[in-house]
Amino acid sequence: MNERAREVLCAVPLGHPIVMKRDLMDILCCPVHKGDLTLSVKQENDVEIMEGDLFCAQCDFHYPIEGGIPNLLPPEMHEKRTA
Numbered sequence: 001m002n003e004r005a006r007e008v009l010c011a012v013p014l015g016h017p018i019v020m021k022r023d024l025m026d027i028l029c030c031p032v033h034k035g036d037l038t039l040s041v042k043q044e045n046d047v048e049i050m051e052g053d054l055f056c057a058q059c060d061f062h063y064p065i066e067g068g069i070p071n072l073l074p075p076e077m078h079e080k081r082t083a
């Protein structure tokens, strides 16, 4: 995956739904650091990852994947959403 594609995907507006496929690991990045994320899968089918998380070591935060959608809101926004 080239850098241009990574920039484009990282520029997707927060909250815009993206179906989580393994191919996306090449271009998904931390919303804070734009760094690489580590995928851990709890449930997947032939097409997409349904449940799991994306871990950023710099944030020390696990971004959840729920219903096939990666939630890449920054950590502080997750706290507000769940409050």
Ligand SMILES: [Zn+2]
Pocket (backbone or CB within 6 Å): 030, 031, 032, 033, 034, 035, 056, 057, 058, 059, 060
């Ligand atoms: Zn991060």
